[in-house]
Amino acid sequence: MSKSYSVAILGATGAVGTELLSLLEERHFPVAQLRLLASPRSAGTIVTFAGENIPVEPVSDRSFDDIDIVLASAGGSTSKAYATKAVAAGAVFIDNSSAFRMHPDVPLVVPEVNPQAAATHKGIIANPNCTTILMNVAVYPLHQVSPVKRIVAATYQSASGAGARAMEEVKAQAQAILAGNTPITEIFPYPLAFNLFPHNTPLNDQGYCEEEMKMVNETRKIFAEPQLQITATCVRVPVLRAHSEAINLEFEQSLSVAEAKEILSQAPGVRVVEDFAANYFPMPIDASGRDEVLVGRIRQDISHPRGLELWLCGDQIRKGAALNAVQIAELLVAKNLLQPSEVAAV
Amino acid sequence: MSKSYSVAILGATGAVGTELLSLLEERHFPVAQLRLLASPRSAGTIVTFAGENIPVEPVSDRSFDDIDIVLASAGGSTSKAYATKAVAAGAVFIDNSSAFRMHPDVPLVVPEVNPQAAATHKGIIANPNCTTILMNVAVYPLHQVSPVKRIVAATYQSASGAGARAMEEVKAQAQAILAGNTPITEIFPYPLAFNLFPHNTPLNDQGYCEEEMKMVNETRKIFAEPQLQITATCVRVPVLRAHSEAINLEFEQSLSVAEAKEILSQAPGVRVVEDFAANYFPMPIDASGRDEVLVGRIRQDISHPRGLELWLCGDQIRKGAALNAVQIAELLVAKNLLQPSEVAAV
Numbered sequence: 064m065s066k067s068y069s070v071a072i073l074g075a076t077g078a079v080g081t082e083l084l085s086l087l088e089e090r091h092f093p094v095a096q097l098r099l100l101a102s103p104r105s106a107g108t109i110v111t112f113a114g115e116n117i118p119v120e121p122v123s124d125r126s127f128d129d130i131d132i133v134l135a136s137a138g139g140s141t142s143k144a145y146a147t148k149a150v151a152a153g154a155v156f157i158d159n160s161s162a163f164r165m166h167p168d169v170p171l172v173v174p175e176v177n178p179q180a181a182a183t184h185k186g187i188i189a190n191p192n193c194t195t196i197l198m199n200v201a202v203y204p205l206h207q208v209s210p211v212k213r214i215v216a217a218t219y220q221s222a223s224g225a226g227a228r229a230m231e232e233v234k235a236q237a238q239a240i241l242a243g244n245t246p247i248t249e250i251f252p253y254p255l256a257f258n259l260f261p262h263n264t265p266l267n268d269q270g271y272c273e274e275e276m277k278m279v280n281e282t283r284k285i286f287a288e289p290q291l292q293i294t295a296t297c298v299r300v301p302v303l304r305a306h307s308e309a310i311n312l313e314f315e316q317s318l319s320v321a322e323a324k325e326i327l328s329q330a331p332g333v334r335v336v337e338d339f340a341a342n343y344f345p346m347p348i349d350a351s352g353r354d355e356v357l358v359g360r361i362r363q364d365i366s367h368p369r370g371l372e373l374w375l376c377g378d379q380i381r382k383g384a385a386l387n388a389v390q391i392a393e394l395l396v397a398k399n400l401l402q403p404s405e406v407a408a409v
Numbered sequence: 410m411s412k413s414y415s416v417a418i419l420g421a422t423g424a425v426g427t428e429l430l431s432l433l434e435e436r437h438f439p440v441a442q443l444r445l446l447a448s449p450r451s452a453g454t455i456v457t458f459a460g461e462n463i464p465v466e467p468v469s470d471r472s473f474d475d476i477d478i479v480l481a482s483a484g485g486s487t488s489k490a491y492a493t494k495a496v497a498a499g500a501v502f503i504d505n506s507s508a509f510r511m512h513p514d515v516p517l518v519v520p521e522v523n524p525q526a527a528a529t530h531k532g533i534i535a536n537p538n539c540t541t542i543l544m545n546v547a548v549y550p551l552h553q554v555s556p557v558k559r560i561v562a563a564t565y566q567s568a569s570g571a572g573a574r575a576m577e578e579v580k581a582q583a584q585a586i587l588a589g590n591t592p593i594t595e596i597f598p599y600p601l602a603f604n605l606f607p608h609n610t611p612l613n614d615q616g617y618c619e620e621e622m623k624m625v626n627e628t629r630k631i632f633a634e635p636q637l638q639i640t641a642t643c644v645r646v647p648v649l650r651a652h653s654e655a656i657n658l659e660f661e662q663s664l665s666v667a668e669a670k671e672i673l674s675q676a677p678g679v680r681v682v683e684d685f686a687a688n689y690f691p692m693p694i695d696a697s698g699r700d701e702v703l704v705g706r707i708r709q710d711i712s713h714p715r716g717l718e719l720w721l722c723g724d725q726i727r728k729g730a731a732l733n734a735v736q737i738a739e740l741l742v743a744k745n746l747l748q749p750s751e752v753a754a755v
Contacts, residue, residue, distance in 0.1 A: 213712050213713065214712070215561050215657050215710075217642070217655040219605055219644065219646065233603075234587060237583045237587060237602075237603075238587055241580060241583060241584055241587075252687075252688060252689075253689075253692060253694075254694065256583075257579075257583075257647065257648055257649050257693075257694075258648060258692055258693050259565055259648060259692065259693060260690065260692045261688070261690045261705075261706055261720060263688045264688075265688070266685050266688065269708055269709060269711060270666070270685070270706060270707070270708030270709075271708065272688075292711075292712035292713065293711075293712055294657065294710045294711055294712035294713070294716070294718060296563070296655035296657075296706070296718060296720060298565065298653070298655065300565065300605060300646050300647075301603065301647050301648070302603055302604060302605060302647070303603050307605060309563040309644070309655075311561050311640065311642075311657075320616070339612050341598075342598060342607070342609045342611070342612065342618075343598075344607045346599060346604055346605065346606045347604050347605060348599075348600065348604045359607075360607055360616060360642070361616070362615055362616030362617065363615060363616075364561075364640045365615060365617065365625065365639075366559050366560070366638035366639055366640035367559070367638065370640070372640060372642060374607060374642060
């Protein structure tokens with residue numbers, strides 16, 4: 064009989080938490096016991112998993128006793144409050160927040176890109192930012208064959224990136240606008256329905272927002288390329304779920320479109336979607352609920368002899384968050400990496 | 410008493426035609442007589458202009474008798490059918506379609522950028538594509554001070570770019586989706602509400618769509634820089650009106666953010682919109698109905714020592730189409746350029 068594991072989901076009632084539950088069931092993750100944790104506000108909800116009704120418990124210092132794997136998606140402050148406690152209790156803490164991503168003792172893992180980094184964990188493994196994951200799954204296979212020198216990215220990010228309530232807010236705003244009323248903004252600073260705006264995370268002194276700097280710094284860490292040149296413009300668009308990205312790549316040596324397509328058609332986690340006659344390329348509605356990052360419009364950059372352009376869409380909640388976290392858990396199980404050699408000093 | 414002119418609007422009932430009428434009135438264009446022309450399908454509609462009810466007439470070969478200026482926005486095939494007839498009848502034909510934009514005998518004019526080109530007209534003057542106009546208004550002032558070598562653009566284009574019916578389609582789709590029904594697509598090939606897709610114009614052998622090649626070729630012609638390196642990814646987003654663009658610029662010599670902001674704050678047709686504390690930058694809802702191109706997020710490209718990033722929004726119907734055409738008419742009147750020296754051989 065194969066081994067099974069005690070799993071805790073921290074932030075079980077959020078958009079990513081809900082998806083984590085679906086994925087554990089759908090992918091037949093060997094769950095021996097499932098503990099659902101959330102803030103006291105959300106505790107008490109009953110969630111069905113594999114035919115069983117499981118109550119959501121308020122998270123506490125003792126929530127991680129006997130837990131092997133924590134899948135955390137309750138925000139940075141909750142992760143900071145509980146990660147070391149979970150690790151001290153013997154669990155591996157797979158964290159979807161940005162709290163530990165850039166910590167030198169915490170591997171930042173996209174299983175299709177740097178699975179080897181997971182082996183170095185000291186109890187905490189970070190799940191990268193959604194836009195980073197989607198870009199990395201598409202770009203890394205090319206980078207392995209022909210090193211990328213510079214990336215210029217522009218994102219088209221759905222409401223789901225701000226959680227389940229943000230998705231409801233956009234729908235309510237659209238309803239209001241269609242009825243001739245003023246849209247109400249609570250989660251987002253400005254109306255998003257029938258509008259768009261630069262990503263509303265704090266800006267640094269250079270005028271880049273946090274979301275953009277995540278794409279820059281996390282990609283460098285995941286690729287283990289601290290010198291990789293990256294710039295990004297991150298924009299929220301009135302799409303419910305699945306992010307899109309326009310990616311301009313400059314290579315050290317030229318890589319042909321045919322080679323790039325061949326590489327991407329074989330790449331794990333990627334699906335090439337291109338029907339030129341039908342003008343059919345990746346779209347958020349097609350990426351939603353799917354595991355793969357859809358990539359298309361792979362073309363020679365006509366402005367640069369060593370450039371390629373590509374366009375991608377990926378499910379922000381799934382591969383951009385929950386699926387990547389479950390894949391990390393699967394990797395730990397498959398490679399027998401649950402026991403850290405030492406505990407991270409975060 | 411100052412001179413006034415007989416003006417015909419070809420395509421008077423479309424989204425751009427309606428805006429042309431508003432702008433002629435709002436800007437006190439010296440209209441002696443106004444003739445409203447449309448396809449037989451749309452003829453018969455009564456339109457109010459300056460307090461007068463004017464019937465929309467079906468366009469015919471004799472529609473341009475006694476007309477000084479035609480403002481055409483009825484599509485390329487209609488422009489091709491009537492432009493030379495209007496010119497033969499003594500009118501200047503200001504064309505919003507793409508029919509003649511790249512013709513060597515037809516100047517392609519953005520009044521803030523290349524007003525001098527209007528003086529070379531031979532009866533027909535082309536109004537550039539919306540995305541081109543918006544980008545050029547923002548980029549040319551920088552290019553004049555510090556030559557731009559390469560542009561990497563990603564667009565976020567509203568439904569208005571496909572006309573008034575497309576705007577209605579997006580609203581109807583949103584209504585259907587919110588009610589749990591399947592959205593109907595008639596104008597667009599795929600649902601646009603709560604979704605987005607690469608611009609649905611035909612693709613060339615290199616995989617670039619027509620909209621992208623307009624940005625490339627038209628900008629080169631307007632800037633009179635045939636070697637300027639440009640690449641673009643054009644995307645339709647579920648915004649009703651006003652396009653947005655993420656623009657990455659590489660200069661021959663570095664240009665500082667402070668210099669760029671100073672140049673843009675003085676540039677005609679540009680309004681710098683940047684409030685870092687409030688995370689407030691150009692948005693389509695703020696650009697809609699406004700004349701200026703809103704520019705913000707002007708920042709040093711952290712991936713390139715001679716690069717700048719910027720973000721813009723502009724009203725696609727107004728500066729992206731109707732306003733630019735009316736400005737061309739104003740330029741012809743102000744510079745006494747209505748009479749061509751010779752007639753274009755298009």
